[in-house]
Amino acid sequence: MAILAQAPRPKLMTFTAPCTAALAAAIAFVVGNAFGAPLVGLAIGAVFGFILAALLGQFAVPRTMGRTATIAFVAVAGFSVGALGGAVAGALLGAVISWFFYWLHTGAYRRSVPVYYTAAQTLWYNTFLFICGLVFFFLIAPLLPVIWLSFNAQDFFTFTPEMLSFDPAGYSLKHYRDFLGTDEWMVPLKNSLIIAPIATLISVTLGTLAAIGLSQSHVPFRQAIMAIMISPMIVPLIISATGMFFFYAPLGNWLEANLGLNQSFVGYVKVILAHSVLGVPFVIITVTATLVGFDNSLTRAAANMGANPVTTFFRVQMPLILPGVISGGLFAFITSFDEVVVVLFVGSAQQQTLPWQMFTGLREQISPTILAAATILVTFSILLLTTVELLRRRSERLRGLSPS
Amino acid sequence: MTSSGQMLAADGTPLKTSLARALRRQKLRALALIAPLLLFVVITFIVPIATMLFRSVENQIVSSTMPQAIELLQQWDSATGDAPDEAVYQALYFDLFKAAEAKEHTKLGTRLNYEQTGTSSLFRTSGRKLDDVGELWQDPIEDIAPALKDGETWFAMMSGTGSNTVLEERRALWASLVEEPFAGDVGITISDQIAQMLPLTTAAYADWAIYEAIEDGKDISKRDPWEAVYAGLGLDLRSDATVRAVNAYTGPHAADLQLLTANLDQMPNKLFKDAFAEMDEDWLDPEVWEAIKIYSPNYTSGYFLNAVDMKKGVETAEMRPENQQIYITLFKRTLWMSLVITASCIILGYPVAWLLANLPMRTANVLMILVLLPFWTSLLVRTSAWKVLLQQQGVINEILVWLGFVDDANRLILMNNATGTVIAMTHILLPFMILPLYSVMKTIPPSYLRAAKSLGATNFTAFRRVYFPQSVPGIGAGSILVFILAIGYYITPEIVGGTDGVLISNRIAYHISSSLNWGLAAALGSILLALVMVLYWLYDRIVGIDNVKLGG
Numbered sequence: 008m009a010i011l012a013q014a015p016r017p018k019l020m021t022f023t024a025p026c027t028a029a030l031a032a033a034i035a036f037v038v039g040n041a042f043g044a045p046l047v048g049l050a051i052g053a054v055f056g057f058i059l060a061a062l063l064g065q066f067a068v069p070r071t072m073g074r075t076a077t078i079a080f081v082a083v084a085g086f087s088v089g090a091l092g093g094a095v096a097g098a099l100l101g102a103v104i105s106w107f108f109y110w111l112h113t114g115a116y117r118r119s120v121p122v123y124y125t126a127a128q129t130l131w132y133n134t135f136l137f138i139c140g141l142v143f144f145f146l147i148a149p150l151l152p153v154i155w156l157s158f159n160a161q162d163f164f165t166f167t168p169e170m171l172s173f174d175p176a177g178y179s180l181k182h183y184r185d186f187l188g189t190d191e192w193m194v195p196l197k198n199s200l201i202i203a204p205i206a207t208l209i210s211v212t213l214g215t216l217a218a219i220g221l222s223q224s225h226v227p228f229r230q231a232i233m234a235i236m237i238s239p240m241i242v243p244l245i246i247s248a249t250g251m252f253f254f255y256a257p258l259g260n261w262l263e264a265n266l267g268l269n270q271s272f273v274g275y276v277k278v279i280l281a282h283s284v285l286g287v288p289f290v291i292i293t294v295t296a297t298l299v300g301f302d303n304s305l306t307r308a309a310a311n312m313g314a315n316p317v318t319t320f321f322r323v324q325m326p327l328i329l330p331g332v333i334s335g336g337l338f339a340f341i342t343s344f345d346e347v348v349v350v351l352f353v354g355s356a357q358q359q360t361l362p363w364q365m366f367t368g369l370r371e372q373i374s375p376t377i378l379a380a381a382t383i384l385v386t387f388s389i390l391l392l393t394t395v396e397l398l399r400r401r402s403e404r405l406r407g408l409s410p411s
Numbered sequence: 412m413t414s415s416g417q418m419l420a421a422d423g424t425p426l427k428t429s430l431a432r433a434l435r436r437q438k439l440r441a442l443a444l445i446a447p448l449l450l451f452v453v454i455t456f457i458v459p460i461a462t463m464l465f466r467s468v469e470n471q472i473v474s475s476t477m478p479q480a481i482e483l484l485q486q487w488d489s490a491t492g493d494a495p496d497e498a499v500y501q502a503l504y505f506d507l508f509k510a511a512e513a514k515e516h517t518k519l520g521t522r523l524n525y526e527q528t529g530t531s532s533l534f535r536t537s538g539r540k541l542d543d544v545g546e547l548w549q550d551p552i553e554d555i556a557p558a559l560k561d562g563e564t565w566f567a568m569m570s571g572t573g574s575n576t577v578l579e580e581r582r583a584l585w586a587s588l589v590e591e592p593f594a595g596d597v598g599i600t601i602s603d604q605i606a607q608m609l610p611l612t613t614a615a616y617a618d619w620a621i622y623e624a625i626e627d628g629k630d631i632s633k634r635d636p637w638e639a640v641y642a643g644l645g646l647d648l649r650s651d652a653t654v655r656a657v658n659a660y661t662g663p664h665a666a667d668l669q670l671l672t673a674n675l676d677q678m679p680n681k682l683f684k685d686a687f688a689e690m691d692e693d694w695l696d697p698e699v700w701e702a703i704k705i706y707s708p709n710y711t712s713g714y715f716l717n718a719v720d721m722k723k724g725v726e727t728a729e730m731r732p733e734n735q736q737i738y739i740t741l742f743k744r745t746l747w748m749s750l751v752i753t754a755s756c757i758i759l760g761y762p763v764a765w766l767l768a769n770l771p772m773r774t775a776n777v778l779m780i781l782v783l784l785p786f787w788t789s790l791l792v793r794t795s796a797w798k799v800l801l802q803q804q805g806v807i808n809e810i811l812v813w814l815g816f817v818d819d820a821n822r823l824i825l826m827n828n829a830t831g832t833v834i835a836m837t838h839i840l841l842p843f844m845i846l847p848l849y850s851v852m853k854t855i856p857p858s859y860l861r862a863a864k865s866l867g868a869t870n871f872t873a874f875r876r877v878y879f880p881q882s883v884p885g886i887g888a889g890s891i892l893v894f895i896l897a898i899g900y901y902i903t904p905e906i907v908g909g910t911d912g913v914l915i916s917n918r919i920a921y922h923i924s925s926s927l928n929w930g931l932a933a934a935l936g937s938i939l940l941a942l943v944m945v946l947y948w949l950y951d952r953i954v955g956i957d958n959v960k961l962g963g
Contacts, residue, residue, distance in 0.1 A: 040815040128870065139766045142759045142841075143781045149796040149838060150788065152806045156799060165804045213448040220444030225437055232445060234951075239456050241947050242940065243899015245916035249936040250459035252923055253466050284455040287448065345789045348901050352923060365791040369798060369906050378799070381792040388787040392780065395787075 016114055023111045024060035030107050031056025034100055042088075060108050070109050077105035092172040150385060157182055157378035164375060182379035192376065195364040202275065202350075202360060203343040206282035211336045213283075214290030219324070221291070222298040233291075240288035244348045251281050252352040271357045278354045282346060286339025293338065297331025297402060330402035334395050341391060460940070467933035470711040473703065475587040476519040477506035481707045489701040489725055494694070500683035501646065504544065505611070508639040509618050511538040513589055513626070525928050526713065526723070527702035533693045540690045545638020547679045547686075548645035555674045556667040562635040568664040569616050571602020581617040589626075597624045598631055608656045611643035644671075645678055701725060714934035738918070738935070745914040748833060749897035755837040756844035756893050757886060764848035764885070769857065779849075786842035794903050797835035801826040801907060827909025835907050840896055844889040851885025891950040895943055915939060 017023055032053035039048015063073045078101035085097020110116055117124070120132050152166075160179040161167050169177025186192045217236065221229065239247060255277045262273045301324070309319040325332075347362040354360075361380065368377045420429035474481050479502035487495040510516035520534025558564045578601055585593045597620050606613040619640055620631045647653050654672045657665075671678075687694035705723050706713060713723045720736040721728045730736070763782070767775045785793060800806045803822045811817040825831055855878065863873035901916040908917070915935060922932035 037814055041813055043815060045815075131870075135762060136766070139762050142763045143778065145759065145838065146785050146841060147781050149793065149800055150785070152799050153792065153796045164799055164802070165809065166806070209451075213451055217445045217448035220441040223437065223441040225434060226441045226445070227438060232449060235457065236448065236452055239452070241895065241943065242460065243895065243916065243943060245899050245901045245919055246460070246463070246936045246940050246943070247456065249919055249923060249932055250456075250461075250463035253929070253933065254459035254462040280455045284452055287452060291448075341787065345791070347791065348920075351920075362789065362791045365789075365795065366902060366906075369791070369795055377795055381789070381795050384789045384792050388789065389784065392783055392787045396780075396783075 017111060019061070019064040019112070023064060023108065024057050026111055027060035027104065027108045028053045028056035031059070031104050034104070038100075056104065059104070060112075063105075063108060064112055070113075074102070074105040074109065077101045077108075090172050091174075095173065153378050154382045154385065156375065157382040159375055159378075162375055164378075182376045183383075185374075185376045186379045186383070192361075192364060192380065195359045195361045198358055199344055199361040202278055202282060202358070203340050206279045206286060206343040207336050207340040209279070209283035210286035210290050210339045211332060214287050214335065214339075215294050215328075215332050218291050218294035218298060219320075222295055222301070236291050237288045239285050244285075244346075247281075247285070248348040248352040251349060255281065255353045270355075274355050274358045278350050278358050278360075281349045281353050282343035283339075285346065285349065286342045289338035289342060290332070290335035293335035294328060294331045297328045301327060327405060330398040330405065334398050334402075337391055337395055341388070463933045464937050464940075466930060467714050467937045468710045468712065469930070470706060470713065471587070471709050472519055472522050473707050474709055475584075476510050476515055477503060477703075478584055478587075479503075480506050481703070484700065484704050484707065487700065487704065489697055489704060492697055494684070494697055495700055497682055497684050499700075500687050500694075503687070504541070504642065504683050505615060505618075505639055507534075507537065508541045508545070508615075508637070509585075509622075510588065511541050512622060512637065513585075515588055521927065523699075523702055523706065525717070525931065526706060527699055529693060530699060530702065533691050533699065537687070537690045537694070542638050544681075544683070544686045544690075545642045547642070547681055549638050549641035551677050551679065552641050552644060552671060555677060556670040558664065558667045559641075560635070562631075562633055564664055564667065565616065565636050565640070566599065566632040568662070568667070569601055569605055569613070570599055571604060571662060573601055573603030573606065575600050577601055577606045577613050578617045578621065581614060582621050585618070585621055593621060593625050595625045597621055602662060604660075604662060608653060608660065609644065609647040611647050612640060613643075615640040615643035648672065648675065648678065714930040715938070717931050718934040718938055738915075741913075741915050741918055742938075744829075745898050745916075748829060748836075748912075748914065749894050751833055752836050752840060752897045753844075753890050753894045755833065756841050757890060759837065760841055760844035760848055760889065761882075761886070764845050764852055765882075767845070767849050768852035768855075782842050782845050785838070786846075790839065790902060793839050794835060794906050797831070797838065797903075797907055798826065801831050801834065826907050827912065829908075829912040831907040831909070832904045832912035832914075835903050836897060836900060839903060840893045843892050843896060847888040847892060848882065848885040851888070852882055855881045888950070891946055895946050895950075898942065899939065 032049050035048040035052025035055070036045050037048075039045045039051070042048070059077060062068070063077075068076070078098050081101030081104070082094045082098040085093035085095075085100070087093075089096065116133055117129055119136075120129050124132070155170075156164065156166065158178045158180065159167065159170060160177050160181065167177050171177075220226065221233065226232070259273045259277050262268050262276070263270060268276075305323055305327075306319050309323045310316075314322065345362055346360075347366050350358060350360050350363055351366070354363075361384075365377050365380055368374060418426040420426050422429070480499055483499045483502050484495060487499065507516055510519065516534050516538045517531070520531040523534075524531035553560045578597060578599070582593055582597075599620055601613060601617060616636055619636045623629050623631050623634055648657070648671060654675070657668045657672050660668060684695075693699055705725060711723070712728075716723050716728050718738050720731050720739045722731050767778055767782070770778065798805075802808070803824070803826070805826070807825065808817065808822045812819050812822065817823060825834070859877050859881070860873050863877040864870070868876065898914070899916055900914060901920055904912055904914045905917055905920070908914070916939070919932045919935050919939075922928045922935070
């Protein structure tokens with residue numbers, strides 16, 4: 008695609024500079040509005056943008072230098088009105104404006120569209136990218152204030168002026184200390200870490216066996232069996248929870264009365280059973296998906312060489328489907344670890360899990376410790392996501408599919 | 412080949428048989444692998460759902476708490492506008508006395524209160540006064556025949572030879588009342604002669620004996636019976652035939668009974684109807700009795716009717732008054748909000764899925780992480796994030812106020828209403844739209860679009876006529892997934908929904924944990940389940956359940 012690399016540079020004075028001026032004006036309009044003078048901001052921004060673009064373009068300032076200078080200039084301007092916080096905001100805005108200038112100036116904005124595209128088509132394509140960017144922003148951005156606020160030194164759910172001006176006094180780890188140091192949070196965490204792994208183990212063991220059974224040819228009533236096994240995922244949680252509430256309470260009483268088990272133990276059993284059945288569909292789906300690409304001649308070859316079915320399973324089949332099993336297990340784990348409704352209906356106070364504690368916290372007393380818990384959970388889910396992604400790649404490599 | 416032309420396997424059996432056997436063995440092995448999980452899912456999931464469906468029509472509490480009164484009540488016609496006659500009140504007294512001792516009467520009161528307001532307190536206050544009514548008889552009986560003060564006298568008087576059928580009948584009634592078998596030795600054989608002569612006394616005594624011996628574990632020969640037994644004796648002695656039989660009786664403590672028949676004029680003539688009316692005027696209210704009669708069968712459509720804002724009448728069902736209708740509105744709102752959420756997910760998800768499907772693999776994988784990260788993040792985390800963002804002092808309002816777009820006094824109300832629920836749930840469910848859309852779009856060859864354009868189509872026409880129709884299955888799959896998830900959502904609406912933004916699931920949870928109207932919760936759940944099943948069936952028709960794809 009050598010043609011694309013040589014995209015012509017756009018005209019500086021009639022295109023790049025006015026566009027940069029427009030962006031700077033729009034930003035300055037918003038900032039000006041904060042100081043009660045939007046129109047003044049608009050004018051300053053337009054003039055600044057135009058002059059900046061003209062200078063950088065006319066003297067062909069190298070990219071790194073041009074950007075550094077712009078960022079520094081706007082940051083100083085920001086510092087003069089809003090101290091440290093203003094400087095950070097200014098640096099960000101400077102980075103945006105200078106990036107935009109060079110994006111236009113170097114013709115990079117046409118890099119991803121075919122060379123024959125008209126100006127309108129290019130504009131539309133870039134607008135489309137911008138819209139997609141906004142959606143990605145919508146997906147990710149809500150998580151960021153949570154992480155930021157979890158370091159709040161105050162017991163507020165909102166940003167304090169100290170936080171906004173990056174004053175170290177505005178930040179502290181006290182919510183993390185609260186989270187790690189009190190029974191209020193550690194007992195639920197412990198409960199979650201008891202319930203989720205056991206539930207996962209049950210759903211993975213039974214689910215993998217059943218997925219292997221289902222993937223064989225000639226299974227009678229395959230559709231119906233599949234429908235039953237997937238049903239815990241399809242039926243809304245509130246309905247599952249209601250049903251379990253009616254069924255597990257007498258079941259628990261029966262276990263306590265007839266087997267003499269203690270109440271707390273029975274409580275855990277109930278929650279674990281409920282959670283493992285909720286995890287089953289995920290294991291079934293991922294493991295059956297892995298088995299679709301499984302070469303059955305391998306098991307036949309193993310049998311041919313004298314391995315019994317159990318050996319074949321553990322030495323031949325299992326290593327190959329392991330990535331699927333583990334990622335199904337992770338889904339099951341996160342289902343249990345993240346589940347509130349069922350445990351709320353089936354469990355008692357002794358089985359209070361982390362999400363339950365967060366739920367009551369959000370509903371009743373608002374404490375920023377929830378945000379510390381949330382940040383820890385986000386970190387946790389990033390780790391899980393990485394694991395799943397690595398496993399998926401490994402699985403594709405093992406199965407000889409095209410590497411991604 | 413044998414002479415008959417049959418093909419044989421290596422071991423000499425016909426090949427057909429051998430193959431059939433192998434196939435059967437294969438099927439059995441597959442089933443053996445599936446069986447444990449199938450059994451597990453059926454027991455831990457399908458049975459609970461079935462229990463819920465059963466609970467939505469089950470209504471044994473009325474007939475198990477007041478079995479005798481219900482039986483007599485069937486002859487009463489509510490259309491006359493009169494209260495039932497004395498016999499019903501008599502039966503009610505003995506039923507209720509028993510229930511009050513076991514503390515079961517308040518449950519019935521609560522149950523009937525869902526249908527007829529005020530019933531709960533009616534049962535609760537009456538339960539406390541039942542002893543006083545019994546004492547109306549107990550006091551004169553003990554004055555006339557002091558020996559009857561003593562439990563041992565009673566035990567000797569009631570004991571005898573017989574088949575104990577009364578005791579077993581009463582035990583069955585107890586069992587259905589408290590939902591426990593009540594098995595065990597009561598320690599008495601009730602004399603058949605007494606049972607025949609004094610039926611009400613025997614029934615009340617048997618009730619007491621069973622409860623005392625089995626629930627409290629006491630030796631009944633040493634204990635004094637409760638007030639209802641004296642009331643029973645008083646009622647028995649109102650019949651001339653019984654008085655004659657008592658006078659001819661020769662069994663243990665016949666003399667004490669004959670003391671009573673000799674002094675009948677000292678026994679009270681009180682009607683139970685009046686006694687109940689003195690406890691609470693409402694006992695004379697035909698509407699209360701009508702509610703009891705309507706809900707006396709073991710199974711009722713009442714909960715389902717309530718769930719659609721209707722009310723069960725004597726003959727037909729009728730709509731509730733306008734100001735009591737909430738569920739239809741709530742169902743409509745749930746469906747409407749789920750639709751809005753699904754539509755927003757399509758609008759936001761479609762461009763992103765298109766971008767992911769058309770970018771080079773490496774870039775797409777990086778951007779995919781931005782979709783998967785929220786998908787993997789705890790639901791509670793995302794909900795708390797929206798609470799942080801949307802509240803009146805929240806991030807969005809703070810920024811808008813700081814930038815001067817919103818006046819400090821008129822901050823936007825983004826939370827505790829439908830807006831909050833829609834925004835937060837769109838964010839939470841968006842990955843469920845993007846992922847199926849992406850997997851469908853991945854299969855559409857980009858050359859189709861290029862072919863369309865080279866044939867002269869504009870970008871828009873090429874998209875509309877070539878690309879879009881091929882992506883429709885993805886939209887269908889994603890929409891149904893999001894819609895099903897949305898109509899059953901509980902946590903997010905509960906936290907950011909306030910009162911205007913709650914869904915039917917919040918109402919179900921409310922009935923389970925706060926109002927304790929479990930039957931209504933079960934009925935609402937059953938209706939929602941039926942709705943989801945229809946959607947599920949559609950989903951199966953459009954994409955097939957085997958094609959459900961997850962993030963990985």
